[in-house]
Every structure is written in structure tokens, then in C-alpha cells.
Amino acid sequence: MGVDQESMTKFRKLQNKLSPLKNCCCKNQKYNVLVTVVHPCHIKEIQVKTRPKSSCKIPVATIVVIDQSEIERKVMLWRGAAFWSLTVFPGDIVLLTDIIMYENLWCGEIMLQxxxxxxxxxxxxxxxxxxxxxxxIVDGEVLRGLLAYILSAFPHFGDIPRRQVQRLDSVQYVQLDQLQPNTLVHSVLKIINIAILTESVYSYRGGNQRKIILTVEQNRDQHYRMVLWGAGAAWCPQLQRKKDHIWDFKYLxxxxxxxSGDFELHTTPWSSxxxxxxDDKxxxxxxxxxxKSKMSHMQVTKLSAHLEEKCSGVIHVKAHILELxxxxxxxQYKQVIFRADTSLECVLASLPMITYSGCAKCGxxxxxxxxxxxxQCIRCLxxxxxxxxxRPALMTVEDEGYEIYVHVVSELMEKIFLNIPADWLNRLVVPSSDITYSTIVADLCHLLLADTxxxxxxxxxxxxxxxxxxxxLQKDFHLLNFHPDL
Incomplete structure (x- = not known):
């Protein structure tokens, strides 16, 4: 594993300041040690009293280390250093700086922290x-002596498979059926379900936070779990709004x-x-x-045949859109109607009339x-x-001369407009340009009708x-889904 030049410079002065573990016995003195990790432990949170009537939780972890002096020590890693335990594995050679001796009076054990x-x-x-x-960085003789001792005293460390070193700038997109443990990945996923576990609570930034689990998939019906931790839990409202959409997740x-032993995806501090x-590539x-397999096997019904059969149910129809x-x-206006001959300028000017402000919970x-x-919305107080x-719309569709009127709810209007939320219409697509999302929505609406x-x-x-x-006596048609790519 290579070490970058910045780390070389940072640790270069330690060559003659290494102490064997057997000499780390004086209180209030800082030591630098070159050791081998025997095994790391899980991170825990402990309650620490900061004032007489207040306390806080801080992370702590322990790694057990050894060197050629044949002394084995536990090293307590506090606060941010606790997360180092996630980056080391049995058999790793590590350089620890500025650690101090600590005597555990409860069990009479000498430890480092x-x-x-x-x-x-x-x-x-x-x-x-x-x-x-x-x-x-380190004295060559000390490093060779440590390696010789470890390979002699712990020969099983030599059988540990080499780990692939990952850097944040080289993380790859991976399919769910090709996941490897303890690796960072990017992945394009579809969210199937979101569950907030009320019985599973952990501490985050001084408060209690519930565990959030997403069910995601790539291949249909092959579900995987993804856990949102820490800051990732704040994504939940937006993910909930667009649960069935496709998402690009990074640094999982x-x-x-x-x-279960199955692979899971977990958010990290770098996740986005x-x-x-x-229409995104x-x-x-x-x-x-x-x-694609589901779409290709989808049975398409002729509108004329369905109107002749007069059977209620769910159908898939390939049709032209004549009117919204x-x-x-x-x-002042009671209706806004868009047709093939409606100009783009007219559509753009009418967009404020086809949106409304409503209760965010029930609409x-x-x-x-x-x-x-x-x-206030009385029923949602x-x-x-x-x-x-x-606004919901009444869509006129036509297939081989047969026309029907289809009711389209607000959520599907948003999907037709490429999932651009109505409250984004006045936002700039790119800060350096003057193009807003309303221009894109107007163009989409115009093309939907103008392309006969x-x-x-x-x-x-x-x-x-x-x-x-x-x-x-009565015919009602309601849109359930819209597939613009077919």
C-alpha cells in the first residue's frame, strides 16, 4: 500500500522517536509506537460527565496491538480517533503518535490511549x-525487526488475503450482484420501500435518531437493504416523495x-x-x-378493442396525447387548455396557472x-x-381514431414533466445561466402535444x-403510470 507525499512529510521526523511498548510506562508522557494490530474492536458510545448536572456521549474504540518486545497492549481511541478502528485490520503495521499510558484501576491493567x-x-x-x-518515515531496523517477529509469532497473518486499497477519487459504480464486503461503491438504484424503525434508536449529535432502511433494487424483485446513518437520515423526506424513481448514490x-449475512449498503460521511x-443518460x-424486460413483456391493448369489450380493469395503451x-x-380563468397548436410562449406564460399551493401532507x-x-388544512392539523x-389534468388521448379522456393526478403530472417539482419552476438550472426549470417544463409540455x-x-x-x-352509462379512465421512453 502506497503512502502519499503529504503523509511522508508529516511523519518524517519520527524516525528516531519510536518507543517499544515495554517502555511506555510513564504517566503524562507522550509516546510514538510502531506496532502490529492483533485485533480491533467495535466502536461504542459512552456517557461522559462534562459538568455536575450535564453529560454527553462520545465514541470510543479499542485496538489490541503488539510489537517485537512481546508486550501486548490495548489502545483506547477516543472521540474522532475511535473511527480509526474501522481502517485497520489484524496484521496491519501502524504508526501511532502522541499516545499516553493509562492505568485501569478497576482491573489493574496498563493501557495506552x-x-x-x-x-x-x-x-x-x-x-x-x-x-x-x-x-x-520509520527506522528501517525497527520495521524489519517488527516484521520478522510478527511473521514468526503470528504466521497466520501471512495467510490473510491482500486487501484492495481504495481512494475516494477512484470509487467505481458497481452492480448489486457484484458487491464485495468492506468496500466503497457508487450505485444507480431504484427505491422500492422506506422503513423507519421506531424500536431501533442510536445517538447522533447529542440526540436520538431512528434507523432508516431503504429497500432498493436494480434487477426487478432482487431486493437489497440500504441503511441511512447520521446526516443521511435527512434525505428521507425527499426520498419518500420520489420513492419509485431512480437515484444515483455515491460513497456507500x-x-x-x-x-442475515446478506450484503447491505450503508451511508458514510462522504455519501451523496x-x-x-x-432523460438522464x-x-x-x-x-x-x-x-427493459418488464416493458418488453407488457401486453399493449388496442383502445378500440377495450372500448368494445367494456371491461373494467388496468390496461396498457400506446396512444397520442391530443390535449391537456x-x-x-x-x-379569472376557469380552465387552461393546451393543444398541438398552443405556442411555447403561451405554455410558458400559463405555467403559474397550472400550479397551486396546498397542504404538503394531503395536497x-x-x-x-x-x-x-x-x-390551515383542518384535517391535517x-x-x-x-x-x-x-394541478390535476384531464388528458385526451387517441389511438387509431378512438379517443378517451383520462384523469391525471398531480404526482403523475410531475412525472410527465421529468420529475421536476412544481416548486422548482423559478429556480435556475445552472447558476451561471438565465434558464429556469419553468422553461424546461414548458418545452416538455409543448413537445408532448406538438409532436403528433x-x-x-x-x-x-x-x-x-x-x-x-x-x-x-358511465366511463372513467385514470392514469396510473406514464412511460415517456416507449
Missing amino acids: STFTSQLLNLGNCSALNPEEFYP LVQHSSV YECLFD RAIEFKEKFQ KFTISTG LELQADENMIYK PYSQVKTFY EASYLLEIRSHFVLDENSCP
Whole structure:
């Protein structure tokens, strides 16, 4: 394992300041030691009293180390240093700086512990370490002596497979069926379900936080678990809103589940997430690779045959979109209608009329007074958040001369507009340009109707009410899903 030049410079002065473990016996004196990790322990949180009536939880971990003086010591790693235990493995040669001796009076054991100035440098596993590479940092004779002792006293360390060294700038995108334990990965995933475990609570930044588990997939029905930790838990509201969409997650840690033994993905302090638009290259490649099989086996129904059968149910129809009609409950205009001959400028100017402010929980449209203070949604009290929605629409679709009117709810209007939320319309797409998301939505809406040759796969729930002669008294059609790529 290579060490970068910055680390070389930082540790170069320690060559003649290394102490064997047997000499680390004086209190209030800092030592630098070159040791081998025998085994690390899990990170724990302990309650520490900071004042007479207050306390806080801090992380702590222990690693057991040994050197050629044949002395084995436990090293207590406090606070941020506790997370070093995640980066070391049995057989690793590590350089620890500025550690002090600590006597555990409860069991009469001499231990070492980190200080605020302590640092750790992992030179690599003893079975694959090249001593010459580290001569500028540590005394060559000390390092060779430690290696000789470890390979003699712990020959099983030499059988440990070499670990692949990862750096944050070289993490790769990985498929779920090719995961390897204890590695960082990027992955494009579809969220199937989100569960907040009320009985599983851990401490984060001084408070209690519930464990959040996502069910994700690439290949259909092959589910994996992804756990949101720490700051990653704040993603939950946005993930919940777009649960069935495709997401690009970066810097996830792969680990075995302690319960099932299956691979799990865990967020890290470096993790990030991005919801992909349907026309994003990554989303298109994802659908082509993992979701195409379902689409190709989807049975498409002719609209004429379905209207003749007059059977209620869910159908898939490939049809043209002729018209979008939005009903407005307030203001001067009662309806906004977009057709193939509606200009792009008209669509763009009408966008504020096809959105509304409503209860963020149930979507009920809320009226505002002269001070633009919104009335509360009585049925959702005490919840009072307000959110911008697209208005539901009545869509006219046509297939081989047969037309039907399809009701489209607000959530599906957002999906048709490439998952661009209604409250993003005034945002700039790129800070350096003057193009807003409203321009993109207007262009999408205009193309949807102006391209008379384009057809779209629509998943529709139909409901027929027939009289005694099987003549339809009522026909209702509701859009369930929209596939713009077919």
C-alpha cells in the first residue's frame, strides 16, 4: 500500500522517536509506537460527565496491538480517533503518535490511549509490506525487526488475503450482484420501500435518531437493504416523495448484515444522492439494462378493442396525447387548455396557472388572505407545511381514431414533466445561466402535444358502468403510470 507525499512529510521526523511498548510506562508522557494490530474492536458510545448536572456521549474504540518486545497492549481511541478502528485490520503495521499510558484501576491493567494530537498511519499488512518504502518515515531496523517477529509469532497473518486499497477519487459504480464486503461503491438504484424503525434508536449529535432502511433494487424483485446513518437520515423526506424513481448514490459502504449475512449498503460521511430525470443518460442506461424486460413483456391493448369489450380493469395503451385540460378553482380563468397548436410562449406564460399551493401532507388546495398567509388544512392539523403542486389534468388521448379522456393526478403530472417539482419552476438550472426549470417544463409540455407522430405507453385504470343492455352509462379512465421512453 502506497503512502502519499503529504503523509511522508508529516511523519518524517519520527524516525528516531519510536518507543517499544515495554517502555511506555510513564504517566503524562507522550509516546510514538510502531506496532502490529492483533485485533480491533467495535466502536461504542459512552456517557461522559462534562459538568455536575450535564453529560454527553462520545465514541470510543479499542485496538489490541503488539510489537517485537512481546508486550501486548490495548489502545483506547477516543472521540474522532475511535473511527480509526474501522481502517485497520489484524496484521496491519501502524504508526501511532502522541499516545499516553493509562492505568485501569478497576482491573489493574496498563493501557495506552489517544490524545487530541494523536495520529495514525497504516503502513499496510505485514504479509504485503515493502519496508524500503517507509524508510523515510520509520527506522528501517525497527520495521524489519517488527516484521520478522510478527511473521514468526503470528504466521497466520501471512495467510490473510491482500486487501484492495481504495481512494475516494477512484470509487467505481458497481452492480448489486457484484458487491464485495468492506468496500466503497457508487450505485444507480431504484427505491422500492422506506422503513423507519421506531424500536431501533442510536445517538447522533447529542440526540436520538431512528434507523432508516431503504429497500432498493436494480434487477426487478432482487431486493437489497440500504441503511441511512447520521446526516443521511435527512434525505428521507425527499426520498419518500420520489420513492419509485431512480437515484444515483455515491460513497456507500458494503457490509454483511449481522442478522442475515446478506450484503447491505450503508451511508458514510462522504455519501451523496441525486434523483435522476427520465432523460438522464444514467436513468436511460438503467432502464435499458435492468427494467427493459418488464416493458418488453407488457401486453399493449388496442383502445378500440377495450372500448368494445367494456371491461373494467388496468390496461396498457400506446396512444397520442391530443390535449391537456387544467381546471382552476380560483382567479379569472376557469380552465387552461393546451393543444398541438398552443405556442411555447403561451405554455410558458400559463405555467403559474397550472400550479397551486396546498397542504404538503394531503395536497388540498389552500386559499391565502390579503397578506398571503395560507389557511390551515383542518384535517391535517397540527401539520401546517405548504407546498406547490401541479394541478390535476384531464388528458385526451387517441389511438387509431378512438379517443378517451383520462384523469391525471398531480404526482403523475410531475412525472410527465421529468420529475421536476412544481416548486422548482423559478429556480435556475445552472447558476451561471438565465434558464429556469419553468422553461424546461414548458418545452416538455409543448413537445408532448406538438409532436403528433409521438405515442406514449400509458397504464390506465378503466371503470365502466353498464345498463341492462350492456350500454355504457358511465366511463372513467385514470392514469396510473406514464412511460415517456416507449
